[in-house]
Amino acid sequence: MIIILVIIAIFAGLYMAWNIGANDVANSMSTAVGSKAITLRQALIIASILNFLGAVLVGKHVTDTIQNKIVDVAIIADHDLMLGFMAALLSAGVFVTLSTWKELPVSTTHAVIGGVVGFGLIEGGINMVKWRTVENIAASWVISPIAGGVLAFIMFKIIAATIFSNKKPADMARKIGPFFIILTFFIIFLSIFLKTRVGAMLEYTTWEFALMALAMASLTGIAGFFLLKKITGEGYDIVEGLFRRLQVMTSCYVAFSHGANDVANAVAPVAVVLMLAWKEIDAIYILAIGGMGIAVGIITWGYKVIKTVGGKITALTNTRGFSIDFAAATVVLVASKLGLPISTTHTVVGAVIGVGLARGLDAVDLSVIKKIVYSWLLTLPASAALSILIYRGLIILF
Amino acid sequence: MPFRAPVKDTYRKKSPFEGLLDHIGKVRECVHILRGGILRYVDGEFEGFHEIAEKVSELEHEADLIKGNIRAHLPRSVLMPVDKRYFLWLLREQDAILDHAENLAQLLDLRHTVIPEEMRDDFKEHMNLVAATVEEMEKAVENVKDLLMTSFSGRERDETKTYIHNVHKKEWEADQKRYAITAKIYEMEDEMDAMDEYHLLKIVDWIDDIADHAENAADWLRAMIAK
Numbered sequence: 096m097i098i099i100l101v102i103i104a105i106f107a108g109l110y111m112a113w114n115i116g117a118n119d120v121a122n123s124m125s126t127a128v129g130s131k132a133i134t135l136r137q138a139l140i141i142a143s144i145l146n147f148l149g150a151v152l153v154g155k156h157v158t159d160t161i162q163n164k165i166v167d168v169a170i171i172a173d174h175d176l177m178l179g180f181m182a183a184l185l186s187a188g189v190f191v192t193l194s195t196w197k198e199l200p201v202s203t204t205h206a207v208i209g210g211v212v213g214f215g216l217i218e219g220g221i222n223m224v225k226w227r228t229v230e231n232i233a234a235s236w237v238i239s240p241i242a243g244g245v246l247a248f249i250m251f252k253i254i255a256a257t258i259f260s261n262k263k264p265a266d267m268a269r270k271i272g273p274f275f276i277i278l279t280f281f282i283i284f285l286s287i288f289l290k291t292r293v294g295a296m297l298e299y300t301t302w303e304f305a306l307m308a309l310a311m312a313s314l315t316g317i318a319g320f321f322l323l324k325k326i327t328g329e330g331y332d333i334v335e336g337l338f339r340r341l342q343v344m345t346s347c348y349v350a351f352s353h354g355a356n357d358v359a360n361a362v363a364p365v366a367v368v369l370m371l372a373w374k375e376i377d378a379i380y381i382l383a384i385g386g387m388g389i390a391v392g393i394i395t396w397g398y399k400v401i402k403t404v405g406g407k408i409t410a411l412t413n414t415r416g417f418s419i420d421f422a423a424a425t426v427v428l429v430a431s432k433l434g435l436p437i438s439t440t441h442t443v444v445g446a447v448i449g450v451g452l453a454r455g456l457d458a459v460d461l462s463v464i465k466k467i468v469y470s471w472l473l474t475l476p477a478s479a480a481l482s483i484l485i486y487r488g489l490i491i492l493f
Numbered sequence: 494m495p496f497r498a499p500v501k502d503t504y505r506k507k508s509p510f511e512g513l514l515d516h517i518g519k520v521r522e523c524v525h526i527l528r529g530g531i532l533r534y535v536d537g538e539f540e541g542f543h544e545i546a547e548k549v550s551e552l553e554h555e556a557d558l559i560k561g562n563i564r565a566h567l568p569r570s571v572l573m574p575v576d577k578r579y580f581l582w583l584l585r586e587q588d589a590i591l592d593h594a595e596n597l598a599q600l601l602d603l604r605h606t607v608i609p610e611e612m613r614d615d616f617k618e619h620m621n622l623v624a625a626t627v628e629e630m631e632k633a634v635e636n637v638k639d640l641l642m643t644s645f646s647g648r649e650r651d652e653t654k655t656y657i658h659n660v661h662k663k664e665w666e667a668d669q670k671r672y673a674i675t676a677k678i679y680e681m682e683d684e685m686d687a688m689d690e691y692h693l694l695k696i697v698d699w700i701d702d703i704a705d706h707a708e709n710a711a712d713w714l715r716a717m718i719a720k
Contacts, residue, residue, distance in 0.1 A: 251644070259643035331642050412642070447503045454574035454644050457508035462570040 096493060100177060101372050107184045108365035109388045114191045115203055115357050116146065116392020121400035122440040123349045123423070126447075128401050130416040132342035139398055141343075142350045143390035149354025150362075150386030152287050155378060156434040157356055161207060161363035164228045164434070166215030173371045175218055178493060182486035183210030184364035186478050200467050202438035203360045205474040208232055211364075213479030214486045232435060236471060239426055239437040240445025247422035247449035254414050255453070258334060265333040272323045272341055277309075277316035279348055279421065284308035286355070286428050292379065319344075338413035345420035352427040353439050358385040360436065415455050419446040441467055509573070510641060512563035513584060517634040519556035520590050521627060523549055524703065527594050528624040531601070531700070535616045539605040546598035553595040560588050574641065579717035586710035587634075590627060590703055597699040606692040609681065615674045619700060622667040626704040629659040630711055640718060653718055660711040667704040671697055 187206040194201035261267040288304040362385035451459030530545035633656035
């Protein structure tokens, strides 16, 4: 009986991972493809490799949150726990399919959380759910797009104030660019070192890690300085050309952060089922499988989505794309480190609006905000209810 | 198969400013063609003017389509780097330039009025000043591209303001010319047929209207790019 459950869980998890790769990659890579920073083929390669790396290297925190911190797993019987997480996974799967079919900005993350909460409620009542965690997660859904917006606003204002207001904008861009590179890589290295398996193996203190990250980031900054120096000339087009190179970097950053945060939606429930079935199992393998699933989704289906979305978006220049990507990736990565499952898509939308408010975009349609708020209000209760139904069904079956 | 990618709905493929630039391009082209026709008309060469009037109408219609398209794709919830009301007023005044150009062309085509020789140079100068006003206006609107690119940097704002200042200057010069011509017409009214006199006054007024609306457009542009 257990083996059937395990097989269903793995397939459902793979379906989710495939979907995350296929659909969500468009939201994170379409700015780069739309602004012609990278080609479609490059986007697919970058996205699949870095999503995988992000999932394996940094994906554990969010996975832990979904597994252990939403319902009181210690009290629930193993068998019920397995069925409960199965129910959460299946209800999230239904939501992914539904949102893809109806083109709604429903988040996979929200559906999974809703599913886990739903099963917790029916299994042990109100007290079974750790409401403090759920509150924090729900708050992060509102905060993450706002944080993305604020950060993108600040980044773009910095670019406008230092580069565009300068008499020699391209010269200034060549000077400022390396600092953006250092900042980006500093955050990435820090995320890989702190509270991760890699960090545990190296056994340094936080400050030593910070220094190491800074030193490594500075090296990339110096490399970047020489790379940007090669692009000569002056004028706004040259500035955009310089940022096209920088945007290749932020696209990687987005893909990495996306993998780190979103892999949990697919693998956390699977991990629970597998661990209960086989007791001893290394989380890294499960993360790797999830990362692979995302990569396969990107390669088999993601290209179609990026092509469609990228084709519909052309009004974005590289300085704008850079600001959006940097802001969204930073917020998503920080949330991943805090173990907060947030929606990458909503954060990207927030960042787009932030650049719009900084007078960086010709026209931003704010009606998407309304849709996103509806999806916040609906997804959690709806997927909780669905999860309860599925859980009841599973109890009868198994 | 549909996809879920709300990002694509957030920012649009076609910028309303692209439409604005297309529109002012049509305005300039239209006034340029009309100017060529009027310079010949003033010399009494009426042949071929009908074709020019038709061409002007055609351009006016094309610009109307652009205007309609911009308005149709500007929903209430759209966030723009400038005040949307000022943007729409600017578009409206640009369109008014075309409306007056078309009216003028049609009027001139309906009655071929011979312009007295002693006024011909004044009429030509006036037309050239009015066309120059529109050309400066086009430069000002063209510079909006750089303004958007740099997110309204002080440098680009100053450049746009310089063009706007030029519009005012040319419009003022055109006004002076118009008063001079009007005065001349009144001086000669005893020697003239009443209908001719009426028509000459009409022509000079309507040519000048084009510059007036270019100036109005410049004012809205100034308001639009204000901090």
